[in-house]
Amino acid sequence: MSTLLKLDQIQTFIGQYHILQGVSFEVPKGEVTVLLGRNGAGKTTTLRTIMGLNPAAKGSVLLKGEEIKSLPTYTIANKGIGYVPEDQGIFADLTVEENIKVAVKKENDETRQRLDWILNLFPDLKKFWNKPGGLLSGGQKQMLSIARAYVNDNELLLIDEPSKGLAPIVVEKVMESILQMKEKTTIILVEQNFMMASTIGDSFYIIDDGRTVSNGSMNILREDEEMRRKYLGIA
């Protein structure tokens, strides 16, 4: 299985703060790679670094072998990377429809099909199609943010805590959807919901204090209670 994305000793500064101090991991194509770690560890910053929103000062970000570290965000996005930010990034004054329309790169049948599929997944969005995004409920915003990233034919999706604020049954749906997409799309997932992470994740990396401290196959974490306690503080 080939590696789609590879981060090597990434160092990222925000202002004068040295946030990432050595993050390295590999994302195999067609798998779900989960980033775990406590609050403030640097998970979000890692995703933002990949997107070019907080460009790395040192290290390399290789997408299919190509260095994308210093490319502008939109170019990176156009290489087939979709992003669901942790704060959802909803355009509050735009309607649900417009929020999605802004995201659509190509208006063709395939996109339309995908959109149908998403709206089936999240019927609430269809219901509030013409409502300004800012007026949606917390969970609905989360759905919209996910839908916006799904609608394009992306090779890689970066999803930051998708289950946050979703009802259990919707979390299940999201999980299902991710599993369905796995065939075509590779996913990097930041997730605090261990049930979800362990169900859909193939491998995991743990980030602490701005560096990757541990990694392995998700099976290990699923079975090894000791490891869970050590890195995640849960049994």
Added chain:
Amino acid sequence: GSGTEKSGGTEGKVGKEEQTNTIPIKIGVLASQTGGLEAYGKQTLRGFELGLEYATDGTSEVAGRKIEFIVEDTETKPEVAVQKATKLLEEDEVDFLVGSSSSGDTLAVLPLAEEYEKIMIVEPAVADSITGSEFNEYIFRTARNSSQDAVAGAAAIAKKGVKIATLAPDYSFGRDGVSAFKEAAEKLGAEIIHEEYADPAATDFTSNIQKIIDQKPDYLFVVWAGANSPWNQIADMKVQEKGIKISTGAPDIAALATMEPLIGMEGFTVYYHDLPQNDINKWLVDEHKKAFNGELPDLFTPGGMTAAMAIVEALKKTEGDADAKKLIKTMEGMSFETPKGKMIFREEDHQALQALYAIKLEKKAGVNYPVPVLIRELSPEETAPPVRN
């Protein structure tokens, strides 16, 4: 002829006071060198410089004393005018102030002239209040005031039985102008049937013009200043075709260019370079052209010159003594030569009475703006405004 006469006189005085008084006379000139009235400021300054040259015969000396002048930019802001005037009075210790381009700036400076007991020659600010309610004895004005304009305007068109409507911008200048015009015109037997005031910053004057048309006057007298003007729209509304004659004061050349639609109108002007027929004016036109690559003196150029000439004349009379009290006595009632002929500082309010010109705007070959053509000269007595201080 007059040149040699003057230089002879000067020499004589130099001999007399050589030892006692060799400190230069200093004149502080306030003008708008930037901001909205920049063009006016420049005219005044050019005129002033030429005026000094003419009055001292190129020596820049009067009664043995050198004349120096310092120019300061008021930026058409009263607070700057006050700052600059204070600087002139305090640091440069000027003996005279001259200025300025805006009435507001000038008004703000008036009390300083009194405080420092220095003569201030007002040029070309027009507000009546300068020599009216805000007058102090140190103030002399070589510029004509709004009322003089109005009297001239009235003289050009008002007759018994004539019905006149007025159009003016809705601020002091317009209001003062119209009320003075009304007084003068009614004195001449005309009837003011409608006064229309427009927002000077408006884009559209057609409503105001419409209203005037509705009143069917014989004349429409327009008091206007500032770039944004109603001329185009007066033409578009076919005012003249409806038998209403237009009259107004002719402005400077740049603004005349916008008055093409008014060709044929009769009005008045303060100055146009070929109107006054005298040697001084001829000298002014020639020297101005020489000095400023062919440009002609404009509306306020002779004013600047006049201010300089008035100062030199007064100093000659006091034999170089710049003491304000003495100067006031000398200048009150003083008559002096100017590019516009003789002027007299009226004793009561120190306003210079001066000739104005009844004119008609005509198209002239080779000139790309309508030219004011003399109908008749309005004598200083004829245009004397009421005393209001």
Added chain:
Amino acid sequence: MDVLINLSLNGLATGMLIFLLAAGLTLIFGLMDVLNFAHGGLFAWGAYSGIWVYTSTGSFFAGIIGAILTGMILGIVTERWIIKPVYGNHVQQILITLGLMLVLSEMLKVVWGPNQISAKTPDYLSGSWEFGGIIIIKYRVFIIAVGFAVFLAVQYLLKKTKIGLVVRAGVMNKEMVQSLGINIQKVFMFVFMVGAGMASLGGMLLGPYSGVIYADMGMEFAILAFIVVVIGGMGSFTGSVMAAVLVGLSGSFMAYYVPDLALAANMLLMAVVLIFRPHGLFGAKG
């Protein structure tokens, strides 16, 4: 009756002219949320360059093209060097654009001198038709036509392409828009350029309307443009047209029927509209 028609027609024409002045600002201020105090400078430059081209070539049409081009070039330069660093920061925008405004209007004097310059209508657009008591000024008909054309063109741009959406989204969350693969800087630059071009067009057309252009016209009319954008409701293009026409008509009618308040017409109108509709006529609640 004739009076009413005259007042309405002239009010409408003035409104359309004001719309042309404000249209660019509707994009730049209303849509992109940039407090551009240099807007006046842009249309003063449009006026001067346009009239200059017109008088030197004799072609009014060339003048219009010249004005628009000047505006667009200035727009690109302005966006690139002045506005780009300060998107989203109103405080900095005020300072930097005021600085630019000073530079722009002073530069006008360096290039064309401090005097006002007369601007004539081309022969085929001068004069007026008279039907009974109704006077129709040709140039005003022309303005109304151009105003409608510009309105339709921009409306098309905003409604039929994603640009309007992208800009609105970009103002709310620039990072997110970029994460969606859109080069928002290029879009902003384009919209700013279009806005500046329209401003210049407005300035150019204003010249012959009043017959004169002068360096200070910028600030004077910029305030009017701001008023129109705010009355119409930020970001609403339809709102701007309505507001501009309202300003034109109210000016026209107030000058005729309540001349004492004419000076205050625009300020009164704005105060009344905002007190009763705090988000302007067509502004979104939010």
Added chain:
Amino acid sequence: MTRIFTDRMNIIYLLVAAFLAVFPFIYDSRSMLILFSQVFIFAVLAMSYDILLGYTGIVSFGHAMFFGIGAYTVGIFMKRFEPETSYFLLAVLVTIFLTAVVSYFVGLLTLRLKSHYYAMLTMAFAGLFLVLAEKWRTVTYGNDGFTFRVPDFLKDRTDFYLLCLGSMVIVFMLLKRFTNSPLGKVLQAIRENEQRTESLGYSVLQYKVIASIVSGVIAGIAGILYAVSLRFVNTSVFTMDITLDALLMTIIGGVGTLVGAIIGAGIIEFSHHWLTELAKVHWIFERWIIFFGIIYILAVMFFPMGIVGSIKKWKFSRKKKVPAPVHSDTINQGKS
């Protein structure tokens, strides 16, 4: 540590104030005095604006309204009645009353109108005051304005200089205390997040109205000083230019800092002064306004948070940087 820092700042402020107080006695130039007085007056105006912009997050385009009310009140009192101290004091009281009432009502409108809409509405109000000053000609003499005499104690320029300096210092101290008070902290919270402030149990509207009144009254006082310094008043005191001046000074100096407003006033007035002086020296500077504009542009580029704001940030980050590398060092060692 912050304590020491502010103590040191206070000493600097004191020294500067003391220097300014003896300045007229060691350097005898009246035009400098006038320039400085002008700086002090505009500093007062700019500080009042900073209360709105920097501390409460309200943008107003109509601040000239209060300045103008002060200027006209004192002008009219001095002109209509006698130029005596008693009338002057009365004028001050009337100004405070009028500006307080007007700013109270204007402040109430912040409830209904947000950001740009509020800014433009204040501009409309200032515009209406301008028209009033224009039209009420029997009292105001229209846009030409009028001159007036001032009470004896204001006649001497040095005394007046000291009065302006004193006013500035007092206003600075009062506002410093005001912004550092618990109430001031709430104002900053409102600037940051209005709705959240409300749900913490603070009634936002009341705070905005208080800020508006404080700011309005102080702007009115600046207007009084301004009119007295010129002994003349005309409609220019109500124009947008005055508001823009206040805005520019506040921004150049750094919003939300108060000292910034003073420094901004100094910078603008002095660079104005020097540029116009230069205009006489070299023709390049004849169009000095261009350079003035360039100064604004450069100010934004090099001091994006205003002079004081940027210096503060710069100092802050230098202090903060020290522990950071230490932290990463230890981690690195731990790893190796």
Added chain:
Amino acid sequence: MTAILETKNLSIIFGGHTAVDAVSISVPPNHFKSIIGPNGAGKTTFFNLLSGQLTPTEGQVFFKGKEITKLSPTKRTRAGIGRSFQITNVFPNLTVIENVRLAVQSHAGIRYQMFKHFRSYKKFEEQAEEWLKLVLLDDRKDALAMNLAHGEKRKLEIAMLLALNTEVLLLDEPTAGMSLEEVPAILDVIRKIKQRGDRTIVLIEHKMDMIMDLSDTIMVLFNGALLADGTPEEIMKNETVQSAYLGGLHREHAAKA
């Protein structure tokens, strides 16, 4: 025992969409009540009605028997209803400690003091620090709130609510986005407050284990309407709740419980 918080027929309609539909509940003092329901069921909106951010189209809200339907959020906070927000809602350019201090200051009732220096209120600072310690955020007290990581902001949000010290605490998904290892700590905080027995807590959460653990009663909102209100056991048995809210995985979970 009279209810501390009560709603009667509370409804709100947004342009045709009934977000909260005739909900009548009553919460006794010192009670712990949780609200669950699908996304968009109206939970947050219901909170907004309780805390005064929204005024109902119909119905009333009572606090200690007094009607407060028309009171502003400010007045309700002062009366004793504090809330946290689902979408993080802090003062971005103030430091963490300043954020909390504002809440402490409000609780102390120092609102219009404009002549004293804020530093003369040392106690505020100390108390604020204590609250931060409680939510494990004291090491970041001088950071600007906007520079916090998402989970840290959530903690700050809780600290601010706690600092208000109100009788009623409305918590809207307090632990969403909080890291696995820190959730227990925050749970402890909430549990401690509950155990003190002088606070009424209403909690919105989607984390079922947490809800089961803490709640005295649970109410379920569905399409704005009150579907059920009862003990955790009762609610978990409810068919509709199971099928439309919990879904498959949790059904097993519930069965285990």
